[in-house]
Amino acid sequence: MAEETLLETVRLRKEFGGLVAVDDVDFIVPEGSIVSLIGPNGAGKTTFFNMLTGVYKPTAGRVIFAGQDLTGKPPHAFTERGIGRTFQNIRLFKNMTALENVLVGMHVRLKGRLLEAILRTPRVRHEEADARSRARELLEFSGLRRKDEEIGKNLSYGDQRRLEVARALATEPKLLLLDEPTAGMNPQETLEFTGFVGKLRAERGLTVLLIEHDMRVVMGISDRVTVLDYGGKIAEGTPQEIQKNERVIEAYLGTAAVSS
Amino acid sequence: MRRRVASAVSAAWWAALSRLGLSRHRWQTLPRLTRRTVKAVVWVGVGLVLVAAFGVWKTSALAIAAVVLLLVVPSYQKLTIGRFRVGKWVTPAAAFAIVIAYPYYLNSMPQVPIFGPFPMLSTMVAMMIFSMMALGLNFVVGYAGLLDLGYVAFYAMGAYMAGWFASDQFSAQHLDLGAVGLSQGWIGFHFSIWLVLPMAGIATAIVGVIIGLPTLRLRGDYLAIVTLGFGEILPQVARNGNSLFGYNLTNGPEGITPIDGPGFGSWLHTHLHLPAEYLTLGNYDAVFLWTALALVALTVFCSVRLRDSRLGRAWVAIREDEVAAAAMGIPLMRTKTWSYATGAFFGGVAGAFYASYKSGAFPDDFFFQISVFILCMVILGGMGNIWGVIFGACFLSYLDREGLSNVGTWMNNHLGTHVNVPLYEFGIYGAIIVIVMLFRPEGLIPSSRRAAEFREGVHDEPLYDVEHDERLYTPEPG
Numbered sequence: 001m002a003e004e005t006l007l008e009t010v011r012l013r014k015e016f017g018g019l020v021a022v023d024d025v026d027f028i029v030p031e032g033s034i035v036s037l038i039g040p041n042g043a044g045k046t047t048f049f050n051m052l053t054g055v056y057k058p059t060a061g062r063v064i065f066a067g068q069d070l071t072g073k074p075p076h077a078f079t080e081r082g083i084g085r086t087f088q089n090i091r092l093f094k095n096m097t098a099l100e101n102v103l104v105g106m107h108v109r110l111k112g113r114l115l116e117a118i119l120r121t122p123r124v125r126h127e128e129a130d131a132r133s134r135a136r137e138l139l140e141f142s143g144l145r146r147k148d149e150e151i152g153k154n155l156s157y158g159d160q161r162r163l164e165v166a167r168a169l170a171t172e173p174k175l176l177l178l179d180e181p182t183a184g185m186n187p188q189e190t191l192e193f194t195g196f197v198g199k200l201r202a203e204r205g206l207t208v209l210l211i212e213h214d215m216r217v218v219m220g221i222s223d224r225v226t227v228l229d230y231g232g233k234i235a236e237g238t239p240q241e242i243q244k245n246e247r248v249i250e251a252y253l254g255t256a257a258v259s260s
Numbered sequence: 261m262r263r264r265v266a267s268a269v270s271a272a273w274w275a276a277l278s279r280l281g282l283s284r285h286r287w288q289t290l291p292r293l294t295r296r297t298v299k300a301v302v303w304v305g306v307g308l309v310l311v312a313a314f315g316v317w318k319t320s321a322l323a324i325a326a327v328v329l330l331l332v333v334p335s336y337q338k339l340t341i342g343r344f345r346v347g348k349w350v351t352p353a354a355a356f357a358i359v360i361a362y363p364y365y366l367n368s369m370p371q372v373p374i375f376g377p378f379p380m381l382s383t384m385v386a387m388m389i390f391s392m393m394a395l396g397l398n399f400v401v402g403y404a405g406l407l408d409l410g411y412v413a414f415y416a417m418g419a420y421m422a423g424w425f426a427s428d429q430f431s432a433q434h435l436d437l438g439a440v441g442l443s444q445g446w447i448g449f450h451f452s453i454w455l456v457l458p459m460a461g462i463a464t465a466i467v468g469v470i471i472g473l474p475t476l477r478l479r480g481d482y483l484a485i486v487t488l489g490f491g492e493i494l495p496q497v498a499r500n501g502n503s504l505f506g507y508n509l510t511n512g513p514e515g516i517t518p519i520d521g522p523g524f525g526s527w528l529h530t531h532l533h534l535p536a537e538y539l540t541l542g543n544y545d546a547v548f549l550w551t552a553l554a555l556v557a558l559t560v561f562c563s564v565r566l567r568d569s570r571l572g573r574a575w576v577a578i579r580e581d582e583v584a585a586a587a588m589g590i591p592l593m594r595t596k597t598w599s600y601a602t603g604a605f606f607g608g609v610a611g612a613f614y615a616s617y618k619s620g621a622f623p624d625d626f627f628f629q630i631s632v633f634i635l636c637m638v639i640l641g642g643m644g645n646i647w648g649v650i651f652g653a654c655f656l657s658y659l660d661r662e663g664l665s666n667v668g669t670w671m672n673n674h675l676g677t678h679v680n681v682p683l684y685e686f687g688i689y690g691a692i693i694v695i696v697m698l699f700r701p702e703g704l705i706p707s708s709r710r711a712a713e714f715r716e717g718v719h720d721e722p723l724y725d726v727e728h729d730e731r732l733y734t735p736e737p738g
Contacts, residue, residue, distance in 0.1 A: 053587055079589030091584040093577050095709040103570075104577045108589035110570050114598060117569030118562050124569070153712075171589050 006031040006175055006207050007052070007083075012061035014047050014231075021047040023231035024061065029175065034201060034208045036218045038242075039228035040251055045211045046088055048228065049179055052209075053085050054078040066174065080108045084173030086164040088180045088211070092152040098163050099148035102135040105170030135170065142166035143196070158189045165196075169204070176200065178210040182217055190214060194221055219243070227251065296339060329354060352560075359384075359553055363546035376666035381545035383661040387654040388552035389614045394637040394653035395559045395646065396606030401635065402644035402710070403572060404599035405579030406476070407484040410491020411634050413471070414464045414604040416498055416626040418611025421460035423516030423621035425451040439520055453522035453616055457555075457609050464608025465601040467494075472600040476593060479582075488628070495626035510623070517620030522551065522613075539619075548617055555613060556650070559606050563646050566602065575599050580713065629686065633660070636693055642703025644710040651705055656689065664688065 007029040014022040022044045029035050037045050050056040052063060054075035062071045065081055084105075093101050110131055112124040139148055142162045147155065155163060161181060168176060178197070182190045194217050200206045212218045218225060219239040227235040227242060229251040235242055242248055274284055287295065333354050339347035362384060369378040379387065393415060400408045423429055426439065428448035438452030451459070475486045497504075502512030510516065523537035538544045538551075566572045574595045577585040586592050615621045633656065641652025668681025681688075696703065702711035 055583065055587070074591065074593075075586035076589045076591040079587065085587050087584065087587075091581050091587075093580040093584065095580060095712045096573075096576065100573060104573050104585070104590070105588045107570060107574055107577075112570040114566070114571060114602070117571055118565045120565060128570075151712075167588065 004031045005029070006066060007209070008064045009052070010062045010064065012048070012051060012063065013059045014044070014051060014056060015059045020231050022051065022058075022228075025228070025231075025233050027226060027233065029207060029209050030224075031174075031207055032201065032205065033223040034197065034210070034221050036222040036225045037209065037211045037228065038213070038215075038218055038225060043228040044231040045228055046179060047231075049085070049177060049211060052078075052177060053083055076108065079171050079173075082172070082174035083177060084168035084171040084175070085177040086161075086168050086179055086181060088183065090160050090164055092160055092163055092167070094151070094153040096152055097148065098139060098144055098150050098152060098155065098166075099132070099135050101152055101163055101167050102138055102170045103131055105167040106131050106135065107171075109170075109172055138166045138169055139163075142169070143192075157184060161185070161193070162196075169200075173206065175207045175209060178208065178212075180211050180213060182212065182214050190217060193217075197221055293339075293341065296336065300336070356553070356557065360550060363543065363549065374667060374670050375663060376670065379658050379662055381549055383658060385545060385548045385552050385617060386661055387657045388549065388556050389610050389617070390634065390637065390657040391556050391650045391653040392552070392559050392610040392613075393607055393634050394641070394649045395556070395563055396603045396610065397634050397638050398563065398644065398646070398649045399566070399575075399599050399603040399606070401638050402649065402707075403567065403575040403579070404596055405575075406596060406599065407480070408487045408600075408603070409484050409628075409631050409635065410471075410487035410489070410494075411603070411607055412626050412628065412631040413491045413494035414468060414607030415611040415614075415630065415634075416494050416621075416623075417464040417467050417604075418460040418608030418613075419615035419621040419625070420498060420510060420516070421463050421608065422453075422456050422519055422612040422615040423510070425449045425456050425459060426453065426520040426616065427516050427518065429511065429516050438525060450520055452525070453520070453613075454524075456616070457612050460612035461605040461609040464611070465605040467608075468601045468604025469597055472597045473593075476596040476600060488631075491628060491631050495623055498621075498626065499623040510621075513623060515620055515622030515624075517622070519616050519619045519621065521619065522548075522616050552613065552617075555609065560646055560650075562602075562606075567646075571595070571598060576709065633689070636689055639693060639703060640696055642706035642710065644707040645703070645705050648703050648705030648707070652703070659688075660685065 005028050007027075009025055009027040011024045011026060012022060013020070013024050025048065027048075037048065039045050047056060051058045054070070054073055054077060057072055062069055064070070065078070065083060068081060070078055070081060093104060096104070110127055112127055116124045136148055139145065142165055144155075144159060144162055144166060147159065150159075152160065152163065165176075165178070165181070181197075182193050185193060197208055197210070198221060201208060222239055225235075225237065225239050225242045226233060227245070227248050229247075234247045234251060235245045237245070277284070277287055333350055336350045337347045339345075339350065363381055366378060366381065371377055393411070396414070397408065397411050400406050400411075426449070428446055428450075430449055431447045433449060434447055436446070436450045437455060439450030471487075471490045475483060475490070478486055498510045499513055501510030502508050504510075521537055521539035523539075524532075524534040526536050528534045529536035535541055535547055538547050541547055574585065574590045577588065577590060578592060578595060582592065634653075637652040637656050638649050639652070640656060641650065642648025664682045664685060668679060671677055671679065671681065
């Protein structure tokens with residue numbers, strides 16, 4: 001696989017007071033791949049994610065996306081360049097309809113400015129109508145057909161997860177970050193979701209980076225797996241390599257599991 | 261009872277129709293628009309007959325008019341002509357017409373129990389101006405969810421813009437741009453009010469941006485405290501501005517007065533019969549009311565358009581969940597600053613108009629209380645809902661101007677007390693707010709979305725991390 005590098009971190013580090021949450025991690029996501037980030041609880045995965053989307057500013061190190069150094073930029077700059085994300089604990093705009101949620105996601109791709117919005121110029125009217133129809137398509141693509149007028153919080157758990165993905169897709173990302181997308185899903189939903197992620201890459205040409213705990217998901221769809229423990233990267237490789245890696249087994253099951 | 265009246269009325273209606281050769285069946289084959297129009301005409305006819313029978317604007321006629329309005333207007337809300345949804349404008353248009361006609365029927369209005377007479381025209385003008393300010397604050401508090409305790413600063417800025425550009429404050433200058441009602445050779449800037457209003461709005465919006473840039477990085481309580489600070493700074497500058505580095509900018513505690521009255525000038529007066537100068541008119545309160553109403557209508561228009569736009573969605577998204585909004589690509593600072601500037605714009609226009617109505621800008625008008633007062637209007641009416649905010653503004657400014665003293669007089673006369681009710685004004689507003697917050701925290705006429713947020717709360721976590729602040733770090737459960 002000779003792909004271009006889409007996302008790269010160089011010695012990325014995050015300290016909270018004396019605690020090192022992410023410890024000098026070098027990391028690469030090749031374009032068009034599905035990469036998983038795994039690790040025991042508290043390993044620093046979400047902190048790492050938050051630095052990749054600008055929510056946290058790294059203490060040291062750099063984040064390079066599609067050849068541009070985005071270190072220290074605000075979150076919207078990351079989104080504008082093409083990084084979309086979902087959240088570990090669903091963070092929809094709960095009191096907006098599904099359609100409005102997706103429309104908010106399109107914010108960076110729309111142009112309507114204050115005065116144009118007041119005057120409702122033909123350009124803005126056209127843009128809004130266009131955005132609405134694209135939003136409906138996205139909802140349908142994400143399996144939320146005929147749910148556009150539902151209020152976010154009234155959707156079922158699985159639908160809320162799907163809406164989060166639809167909202168992230170609305171930002172027209174090149175790289176989609178999914179933070180534990182299958183958490184709380186039953187095996188059937190998980191299976192469907194795994195298929196959906198594959199479809200994202202196949203039909204939309206997306207690169208996907210996901211944090212995941214469900215090993216069947218990770219081993220099933222990932223091209224590469226990176227393992228974090230205590231903030232540091234302890235292993236990297238194909239799913240098969242990771243499954244056999246002793247440090248990984250040790251991190252998950254303790255030293256006793258390895259020596260016995 | 262109500263059903264029996266309704267069935268009697270409809271029986272009479274079908275009887276009358278079949279006399280005219282229209283059976284029930286044939287009537288229903290007519291286009292909907294025609295049926296609606298016929299019905300509306302009949303209703304208006306009934307109203308006119310009743311008014312003629314009972315004499316103009318007598319209480320009973322008034323009651324019937326109110327009943328007709330309440331029954332008929334809502335049934336036209338879904339009306340569409342072609343692809344235009346006319347129906348949604350029916351209620352606002354009716355409200356608009358009622359206010360426009362107010363000066364004509366005010367004198368024949370009956371006394372209301374406890375509250376006494378209907379508000380005077382000058383009170384109505386104040387109610388309109390406060391509506392506009394409350395709608396301006398609604399951009400910040402209602403839409404974007406940012407607590408602003410210093411809104412009075414924008415009001416002051418607008419008023420002083422009118423003071424500077426429509427009075428003889430700057431005696432060293434002389435520039436006359438469309439001013440009316442002045443003798444030749446006056447000193448200072450004298451701009452037409454129609455220039456001063458947008459100028460005041462824009463200048464205030466710029467001040468809003470200047471205040472907003474350092475302030476809006478803060479969140480929640482911190483933001484409220486800093487805006488409170490700015491709300492105190494600007495009026496203090498006005499109060500002590502009679503020698504800013506030796507220059508008299510604001511005329512200090514005496515304020516700037518007189519400020520030129522509004523008007524259209526003699527050319528428009530002769531050609532279009534618009535009033536040349538408001539202050540020389542016999543019914544100048546009425547003209548001020550109409551002008552204020554036009555300004556309110558403009559504010560409502562902008563509120564509606566912005567609410568349904570990309571920017572409005574971004575404001576609501578920020579209000580609901582800042583982190584998610586940022587992750588969806590909404591630039592937080594810029595978007596918040598826009599809401600602040602938009603709110604400031606309307607505050608400034610309202611301030612300038614009020615100054616020209618009162619013919620003066622006095623620093624004592626710009627106390628912290630006014631900020632809280634306007635905030636109360638927004639909270640009482642229902643944050644984020646345009647009609648709720650207007651209701652809150654009208655109700656509270658009415659209480660402030662007349663209501664409380666009327667109620668006090670009634671109380672003293674009927675209950676034998678000797679209480680000067682208006683003295684307890686702010687205590688009473690405080691009590692109103694406490695009661696509203698306890699029993700209906702979303703306000704009297706809330707937006708549905710905001711009501712839900714109040715019942716459930718919204719995400720409020722720090723977005724940008726503060727270095728070395730461990731409170732902000734919660735290890736992720738996953």
